[in-house]
Amino acid sequence: MNFLLKAATVIDPSSPFHHQTVDILIENGIIKDIDALLEVSENVEEIKLHNLHVSKGWFDSSVSYGEPGYEERETIENGLFVAAKSGFTGIALNPNTLPITDTSASVGFLKGKSSQNAVSLYPIGALTVKSEGVDLAELYDMQQAGAIAFGDYKKAIQNPNLLKIALLYAQNFDGLVLSYPQDNNIAGKGMVHEEEQSTLLGLKGIPALAEELQISRDLFLLEYTGGKLHIPTISTAKSVQLIREAKAKGLQVTCSVSAHHLYLTDQELSSFDTNYKVLPPLRTQKDIEALLEGIKDGTIDMVTSDHQPIDIEHKKVEFDNAKYGTIGLESTFGILNSILSLEQTINVLTSGRDVFKVENLSIDKGNKANLSLFNPKGTTTFSLDHVLSTSKNSAFLGKEITGNVYGVISNGKGII
Missing domain, CATH: 2.30.40.10 (Urease, subunit C, domain 1)
Structure with a gap:
């Protein structure tokens, strides 16, 4: 055309x-x-x-659909249509499918299924077999098949030696390793941010310490091994400071933050609306201010929708039993454009391309x-009329964009 x-x-x-x-x-x-x-x-x-x-095409570094295995949540076809209508020309697809994306064949399936589309789909391969955190997956083979990074979605690598080996091994082919920032021993059975609000509501809390301890550990490992580490969806003020200090040391570390962690606090939980049950949990206004400062000074490299469709059977249930996650593709631009300048918004929606090494062409004659x-x-006001996803679990319903x-x-x- x-x-x-x-x-x-x-x-x-x-x-x-x-x-x-x-x-x-x-x-x-x-x-x-x-x-x-x-x-x-x-x-x-x-x-x-x-x-x-018009701007350079936006890139989202953390998107989940469902297919294969959970097509009732979202198919690849409709998911890419949602991304396009939301302004994204490229998305990195998380490996939380069934089966897990942990082989070159599964990466090839995703690439083939999404070819000939306006939106480019870039698979993230699982870091470990079946994302079980025990054995490294076939990282090099997956990269050759089209994977752009490796990480277990929302699953922390509890064994530090496993992450050490991954960081060392991935350097052989300039691979990018993702490490979800949560110490499960500290997080325990928590579901929301541990502070005054969790106590008032009687909900088990996940302290900020759970995220910060894991980031500290991972940064120590990175300093020892070298290589490239990406920490997805940070959420606390201390996390920003830790990554800022690591970058000042010259470590090759990057990070992202989700749009909902820049806009929503744990005060939303008073409604017990399960759309606000997300990982990491919604934090405090103080954390939001630190995250915004991290964006402005370049500590935080990109913003993601962290789009995670969950079907109504797993969301419209008691808070304790509901699955984590919110959709976000449709609302991300409107939310960011409400809290950042236009140029900052476009920057955080496009800067992930360089980190994940996907095509990043300027708007000029002769370029694609x-x-x-x-x-x-x-x-x-963001409403269900704006939602094109099969699943409707948006934390932004009723919010101004x-x-x-x-x-x-x-x-x-x-x-x-």
């Missing part, structure tokens, strides 16, 4: 057209021309949208078109 974007404001500091309002001609997936005014020609679809802004289309203005997403142009296709 060929497209002509009319009067599009470019938000891309790496582009010579940054902050300019231009027409963008895309032919066969390539940006053919950019100018103040371009004429529509035959076989070109003209796209004129209110207050149209990998674009997110959006309007940063206007406020609305800023701006709206039109869609994407990527891989020679447009979903708008």
Whole structure:
């Protein structure tokens, strides 16, 4: 398909057209021309949208669907459509499927299932066989099949020697190791943040210490082994400080934070709404302020939706029995755009591409078109009407968001 974007404001500091309002001609997936005014020609679809802004395609470093094994939660086909309508041209898919993505064959299945789509799917391979934390999975073979990183989703590596070996081994092929930050011995049977609110509600708590101890351990191991470590979805003020200090030492450590940990606190739990049951648990306003500061000074490398569809049978139950997780693709831009500047929002939605080594092209003539289309203005209340996912477990229902997403142009296709 060929497209002509009319009067599009470019938000891309790496582009010579940054902050300019231009027409963008895309032919066969390539940006053919950019100018103040371009004429529509035959076989070109003209796209004129209110207050149209474009940026480099957004990348989400932590997305779960369900397929294979849990298709009732979300299929790959619908999940990629949701991602496109939410502005994401690339997603890293977590290995929490059935079977677990721990072989080159399972990585190949995901790549094949998602090919020919506007949104690029990048599998994350499990770090250990069946994500059981006992034996390393076939990391190199999975990388050769298309895996971009290795980690056990929401499962901490309790054996420090296993993580040490993984960090050493992955250096042979420049692999990126993920380590979920939770010491299970400290977390115990906790479900929410351990502080005043958990006591008032009578819910077992997970102290911030559980996250911070694990991060401290992992950073010591990284300093010893070298290699590259990514710590997904940090949530506490002390975690930010620990990673800030590690980066100052020159360690190759990166981290992400979920959008809901930048916006929601444990005060939401008073409703006992299971959509707020997430891992890590929602923390305090003090933690949010530290996380936002971490974004502004570059300690936190990226923001993820941490999109995790859970079917109603496993969410609309007693709080103790409900599964962890919230969907987030549809709401991430609107939430971030409410609390960060537009340029900060775009930066944290695209910076993960460099960390995970996926294509990251600026908006310029001759480059592939990998674009997110959006309007940063206007406020609305996020409701079920905004939810395109099969599962509806959003923690943001009823919250105010800023701006709206039109869609994407990527891989020679447009979903708008």
